[in-house]
Amino acid sequence: MNHVIGIHDLGPSGVRQVLDQAADWKAQSPGEHLKGAVLGMVFFNPSLRTRTSFELAMLRGGGHAIVLEVGAGTWKLESREGVIMDGDKTEHLKEAIPVLCRYVDLLAVRSFSDGTDEDLDHTEPVLEAIRRYATVPVISMEGAREHPCQGLADLLTMRENFGDLKGLPVTLTWAPHIKPLPKAVPNSFLLSAITAGCQVRLAHPPGFELHESVLAQAAALAAETGATLKTTQDQAAALAGSAVIYPKAWGPTVAGAELSQASWCPTIAHLNGMRADAILMHCLPVRRDLEVSSELLDSPHSRVVDEAENRFHVQRVLLDRAYHKKENSL
Amino acid sequence: MNHVIGIHDLGPSGVRQVLDQAADWKAQSPGEHLKGAVLGMVFFNPSLRTRTSFELAMLRGGGHAIVLEVGAGTWKLESREGVIMDGDKTEHLKEAIPVLCRYVDLLAVRSFSDGTDEDLDHTEPVLEAIRRYATVPVISMEGAREHPCQGLADLLTMRENFGDLKGLPVTLTWAPHIKPLPKAVPNSFLLSAITAGCQVRLAHPPGFELHESVLAQAAALAAETGATLKTTQDQAAALAGSAVIYPKAWGPTVAGAELSQASWCPTIAHLNGMRADAILMHCLPVRRDLEVSSELLDSPHSRVVDEAENRFHVQRVLLDRAYHKKENSL
Amino acid sequence: MNHVIGIHDLGPSGVRQVLDQAADWKAQSPGEHLKGAVLGMVFFNPSLRTRTSFELAMLRGGGHAIVLEVGAGTWKLESREGVIMDGDKTEHLKEAIPVLCRYVDLLAVRSFSDGTDEDLDHTEPVLEAIRRYATVPVISMEGAREHPCQGLADLLTMRENFGDLKGLPVTLTWAPHIKPLPKAVPNSFLLSAITAGCQVRLAHPPGFELHESVLAQAAALAAETGATLKTTQDQAAALAGSAVIYPKAWGPTVAGAELSQASWCPTIAHLNGMRADAILMHCLPVRRDLEVSSELLDSPHSRVVDEAENRFHVQRVLLDRAYHKKENSL
Numbered sequence: 001m002n003h004v005i006g007i008h009d010l011g012p013s014g015v016r017q018v019l020d021q022a023a024d025w026k027a028q029s030p031g032e033h034l035k036g037a038v039l040g041m042v043f044f045n046p047s048l049r050t051r052t053s054f055e056l057a058m059l060r061g062g063g064h065a066i067v068l069e070v071g072a073g074t075w076k077l078e079s080r081e082g083v084i085m086d087g088d089k090t091e092h093l094k095e096a097i098p099v100l101c102r103y104v105d106l107l108a109v110r111s112f113s114d115g116t117d118e119d120l121d122h123t124e125p126v127l128e129a130i131r132r133y134a135t136v137p138v139i140s141m142e143g144a145r146e147h148p149c150q151g152l153a154d155l156l157t158m159r160e161n162f163g164d165l166k167g168l169p170v171t172l173t174w175a176p177h178i179k180p181l182p183k184a185v186p187n188s189f190l191l192s193a194i195t196a197g198c199q200v201r202l203a204h205p206p207g208f209e210l211h212e213s214v215l216a217q218a219a220a221l222a223a224e225t226g227a228t229l230k231t232t233q234d235q236a237a238a239l240a241g242s243a244v245i246y247p248k249a250w251g252p253t254v255a256g257a258e259l260s261q262a263s264w265c266p267t268i269a270h271l272n273g274m275r276a277d278a279i280l281m282h283c284l285p286v287r288r289d290l291e292v293s294s295e296l297l298d299s300p301h302s303r304v305v306d307e308a309e310n311r312f313h314v315q316r317v318l319l320d321r322a323y324h325k326k327e328n329s330l
Numbered sequence: 331m332n333h334v335i336g337i338h339d340l341g342p343s344g345v346r347q348v349l350d351q352a353a354d355w356k357a358q359s360p361g362e363h364l365k366g367a368v369l370g371m372v373f374f375n376p377s378l379r380t381r382t383s384f385e386l387a388m389l390r391g392g393g394h395a396i397v398l399e400v401g402a403g404t405w406k407l408e409s410r411e412g413v414i415m416d417g418d419k420t421e422h423l424k425e426a427i428p429v430l431c432r433y434v435d436l437l438a439v440r441s442f443s444d445g446t447d448e449d450l451d452h453t454e455p456v457l458e459a460i461r462r463y464a465t466v467p468v469i470s471m472e473g474a475r476e477h478p479c480q481g482l483a484d485l486l487t488m489r490e491n492f493g494d495l496k497g498l499p500v501t502l503t504w505a506p507h508i509k510p511l512p513k514a515v516p517n518s519f520l521l522s523a524i525t526a527g528c529q530v531r532l533a534h535p536p537g538f539e540l541h542e543s544v545l546a547q548a549a550a551l552a553a554e555t556g557a558t559l560k561t562t563q564d565q566a567a568a569l570a571g572s573a574v575i576y577p578k579a580w581g582p583t584v585a586g587a588e589l590s591q592a593s594w595c596p597t598i599a600h601l602n603g604m605r606a607d608a609i610l611m612h613c614l615p616v617r618r619d620l621e622v623s624s625e626l627l628d629s630p631h632s633r634v635v636d637e638a639e640n641r642f643h644v645q646r647v648l649l650d651r652a653y654h655k656k657e658n659s660l
Numbered sequence: 661m662n663h664v665i666g667i668h669d670l671g672p673s674g675v676r677q678v679l680d681q682a683a684d685w686k687a688q689s690p691g692e693h694l695k696g697a698v699l700g701m702v703f704f705n706p707s708l709r710t711r712t713s714f715e716l717a718m719l720r721g722g723g724h725a726i727v728l729e730v731g732a733g734t735w736k737l738e739s740r741e742g743v744i745m746d747g748d749k750t751e752h753l754k755e756a757i758p759v760l761c762r763y764v765d766l767l768a769v770r771s772f773s774d775g776t777d778e779d780l781d782h783t784e785p786v787l788e789a790i791r792r793y794a795t796v797p798v799i800s801m802e803g804a805r806e807h808p809c810q811g812l813a814d815l816l817t818m819r820e821n822f823g824d825l826k827g828l829p830v831t832l833t834w835a836p837h838i839k840p841l842p843k844a845v846p847n848s849f850l851l852s853a854i855t856a857g858c859q860v861r862l863a864h865p866p867g868f869e870l871h872e873s874v875l876a877q878a879a880a881l882a883a884e885t886g887a888t889l890k891t892t893q894d895q896a897a898a899l900a901g902s903a904v905i906y907p908k909a910w911g912p913t914v915a916g917a918e919l920s921q922a923s924w925c926p927t928i929a930h931l932n933g934m935r936a937d938a939i940l941m942h943c944l945p946v947r948r949d950l951e952v953s954s955e956l957l958d959s960p961h962s963r964v965v966d967e968a969e970n971r972f973h974v975q976r977v978l979l980d981r982a983y984h985k986k987e988n989s990l
Contacts, residue, residue, distance in 0.1 A: 425968075
């Protein structure tokens with residue numbers, strides 16, 4: 001079944017195929033390729049772009065989406081096996097997912113980290129539980145560990161600006177925030193860029209390391225794709241000669257590490273030393289003048305709106321691939 | 331107008347017709363039988379299966395649903411007549427329902443008991459107020475007294491397993507919980523099984539009696555359909571020779587009656603003495619190892635996912651019957 | 661671009677065209693005039709009629725709507741420029757709106773006053789910020805200053821009852837409430853009736869004046885359309901000879917002005933002195949026996965449900981006008 005929960009579900013050649021198809025369909029819309037399909041969207045967390053771009057992909061393709069917000073319009077769901085359910089969770093995924101799979105053709109699920117156990121987060125616990133119970137394809141709308149659709153949209157955006165991504169120097173840099181954010185987006189940008197063969201620079205202050213399981217996966221992938229990864233605490237060194245600046249806030253690995261390090265907030269001045277055609281990328285939502293300066297966001301270097309648009313283009317390819325392997329729901 | 335607020339709106343022959351049609355359409359989908367129809371879904375309480383299966387029934391039939399969550403995305407609604415509206419309710423059903431009926435072709439409404447007045451609950455106050463104000467057909471998505479769509483899905487599931495339901499021995503048994511749940515599901519299973527002519531056994535600890543209005547309705551129906559009803563406080567005696575175990579938590583009639591009577595939680599051992607082909611049924615959501623043991627839920631005896639699927643099949647028949655009597659909305 | 665944020669976006673001749681088309685399409689439905697269109701609906705505040713009537717207008721026209729609830733299912737949005745975003749707002753409209761405009765063909769937005777700064781409210785700050793950022797047409801679903809779709813539905817309702825509106829005597833009268841409500845509805849009724857050339861009487865107790873910017877706009881419009889506006893604190897004098905009584909609660913301009921002036925709550929007795937064919941209008945939701953008496957709401961003089969239905973009829977014209985100037989989204 002064509003689940004997409006992590007980038008490893010596609011692999012380098014799958015990623016390439018998705019990007020090729022997305023670019024083709026961006027140039028020439030495929031029409032009603034999802035005619036009759038119904039996508040069930042399960043949100044454990046809020047959404048604007050993801051909600052809209054997935055529902056739109058179904059509608060533009062001639063299908064439909066049903067949106068469920070867990071804990072708001074629906075029950076709270078348990079994902080752990082073997083627990084006595086006498087707490088605040090009313091239903092187990094072990095029932096909810098098989099039931100939804102009887103109704104809909106495809107599932108898309110968003111379930112962030114709750115910030116309590118980073119090692120657990122990096123097993124992608126909710127999405128992987130859903131994979132076990134599901135009888136229709138499941139696409140992640142952002143998990144605790146990865147946000148593969150964002151990673152794919154990022155790659156499409158870089159391709160549109162720079163063509164072939166092999167060897168392209170790109171910088172993922174930590175950014176300040178008022179609270180410790182999850183790591184799914186930086187994890188996915190890193191893994192995607194490595195999958196595409198980029199020369200990746202990762203810059204963050206001490207105490208903000210990405211998880212070892214992601215770094216290990218990146219190293220293994222790099223050996224396969226010819227990508228490189230260099231980690232540094234020197235943001236300027238990372239940016240030197242880079243074609244992409246991708247600032248992103250995420251939480252510390254060391255308790256008490258300072259979130260408000262304003263010198264890490266990219267401004268126009270940060271473009272000095274980067275390539276003349278350098279672009280700013282960000283997954284959005286972005287807090288202006290906290291994570292990224294307004295002047296940079298409002299400059300011609302910014303591609304953040306293109307990136308958001310590209311969510312639509314890559315997702316409709318994933319939905320298409322998933323649906324056309326499986327059409328026998330109700 | 332083809333309202334379905336309680337099982338009495340269908341009667342034994344109506345129930346039979348709905349089940350026949352649902353079984354036919356489960357074998358052979360009816361296509362776009364709801365082309366152009368719009369269903370307004372009004373939720374006073376949360377939902378997962380009901381929300382999804384109703385919206386899906388509209389989409390698969392070529393129609394659409396509009397989902398309104400009262401008190402979340404919409405105003406809180408008053409259902410009592412003759413009150414000065416100076417509290418937290420912003421709008422009266424007397425305006426809201428006629429307005430919605432100008433817009434949509436069909437209404438579906440969920441309004442649980444609020445747990446404060448059981449006698450009032452058993453008049454189905456919100457749904458019956460809506461019946462008075464509505465100018466398009468109204469289908470209950472669970473009221474304070476009945477959950478007719480669940481009862482119909484339960485009957486379809488039993489038919490699929492046992493064929494003719496006349497005289498089939500089935501047991502509705504109380505189950506433990508952490509809070510006093512409403513009685514709409516046990517009421518509807520009881521009334522549906524009696525409508526279908528089953529030999530019904532009802533088991534619960536003292537202090538958990540069903541409401542006299544339901545028991546009186548069941549007795550009157552039984553006289554018509556040849557069903558029988560035996561009530562007992564001995565769960566094992568009820569289960570002996572039974573083809574169905576239907577455990578369900580509900581609240582006490584006597585203040586302080588104990589909710590956590592773990593011996594009432596069905597396990598595999600409870601199947602001893604039942605028929606060899608006995609099945610486990612439950613409306614879901616179910617709290618594992620509190621209401622029903624995991625081993626029983628995960629055993630081949632469980633039909634809980636089939637039951638949930640059958641919600642879709644019976645509901646699209648109800649929607650079809652309602653719509654094709656009334657097509658003159660906007 | 662065909663934005664409709666205030667009545668000035670249409671002007672007197674635009675209003676006339678919308679009403680003519682709405683009346684035609686009410687008599688004879690236009691079919692799939694919105695085939696392929698997707699409307700993004702952004703709610704900063706709750707809704708029942710607006711939500712349903714807009715989504716229905718899209719569905720009946722062959723299009724679709726995607727519904728986003730800001731702060732519930734989506735992030736909280738910042739509308740002010742130049743602020744450091746270190747508070748509770750996660751995203752700026754400056755990103756969110758351009759992104760949504762890449763996805764959908766049309767936007768509809770609801771953003772009430774928050775009750776803290778009336779002068780700011782009367783600049784329509786959120787909707788006007790969205791106008792600046794949007795690349796697709798934007799329709800107001802009620803702002804801080806105006807609710808143009810309600811005003812248009814009100815005019816259509818008056819036309820259906822009285823034909824030509826030039827010189828028609830109509831009374832907008834303040835009504836009691838438990839809390840200070842926003843002024844968008846009374847502002848829009850006033851501006852719409854003036855646009856249509858009515859003889860408008862505005863009655864309210866001292867301390868409940870409408871904002872000077874609205875009164876100035878009304879005066880300028882009246883000079884153009886031949887309308888008249890007379891303001892009084894004598895409700896009975898205003899109603900004398902009037903064809904329409906439009907009661908509406910709104911908040912005071914003077915701190916401490918009394919909200920619970922029960923003599924201002926219209927009853928059947930208030931019709932004495934009005935025209936024999938006088939009608940009651942209200943935008944809904946209405947609190948019975950607080951803002952308007954039940955006997956009047958339940959009398960044959962009431963047109964409140966017609967008014968709500970007319971929301972649908974005027975909105976599908978606005979959607980049509982907006983869409984057919986702009987069809988190049990994804």
